[in-house]
Amino acid sequence: MIGAEGVGWRVGGAQILDDVSLDVAPGELVGIIGPNGAGKSSLVNILSGVTRPSTGRVTLDGEDVSRASATRRSRMGLARSFQTSALFDGLTAGENVRLAVQGSGASPITAFRRAGTVGRDRIEDLLERVTMPGSADVLAGDLSHGGRRKLELAMALASEPRALLLDEPMAGVSAEDVDGLTGIIGAVRDSGVAVAMVEHHMHVVLGLADRVAVLHHGSMLAVGTPDEVTSDDRVQQAYLGEAL
Structure with missing residues (x-):
């Protein structure tokens, strides 16, 4: 439903995103995780049309929308929330x-x-x-x-919407509200909406996501099921920690 293909984004001499590819199918929830500064919100901004990529392309239901405005993407069935x-x-x-x-x-x-x-x-x-x-x-x-x-x-x-982008929807909320929001987002996914969610609450991501994408220094480090990602040595060293 929504995807990034070889997306890169450069600001001046800084490479914020480099050759990032990711797709989200209808009825699937993909959690996007990574250390601070990994490029997670930058990717959401590019997918939603707030920012245009320097390289690569963004698709919505198979159509190239890389140059389309956020308004145009909204009318095509894409919605988002902000931090x-x-x-x-x-x-x-x-x-x-x-x-x-x-x-x-x-x-x-x-x-x-x-x-x-x-x-x-x-x-x-x-x-x-x-x-x-x-x-x-x-x-x-x-x-x-x-x-x-x-x-x-x-x-x-x-x-x-047919696709929904969520940028840290749990940020700053109480534990009770986290549980409630988790249930709401899960129900949206189960209704057939493609959901991509940036989130730092790891128990939420691992319990809710069908797949997890890990960004590190602007590049895609790993994409897979929660079990595959948490057992990946590279992910543990870069983000999750050896104890996990």
Whole structure:
């Protein structure tokens, strides 16, 4: 559904990514791990269209989208979240979701015309999907950090994406919220969405991912099942540690 083929990204004299290839199939979750500075978020930015690769190409459902904008990729069925929460804190959770639904797959003019046409049932369905029933009238700014992460997922799912990129969705949330978010993301994958997730919570990645991709110094060190990756000597030395 979404893939990188020989992707490289250079900034000035620095090679951030070098010949990175990765694919994610429908209904598959690929966890992307690696030390800080390995290039994980840079890869997500390239896959989503925020950044254009210096070399290689990005595909979405078999189509080359390397030069396509993030907006174009969104309309083709790609959604993503960011490391830092990006919500309208002065609006309610329901209003945030309403805006996401209005704008999904639409031009600015179409989105404007949709204003007020998004039904309450649609908003409630999306909030229930991320285990936030009855929270439509709660201000986004009053939500816990875990609640904010769930709301971001609801907004990402508003476009009914076929591929979903998640950049550290568990960052800063409580252990209880980690478990809840893990269940939500697993359900999204099980619904047939292709999911690529950057995450530092190793128990989440190893328990949830169908495959794990390990980036190191901007290159793909290993890709395989959780068992294959954790038993790889190169991965242990570079990231996981000899004890594991």
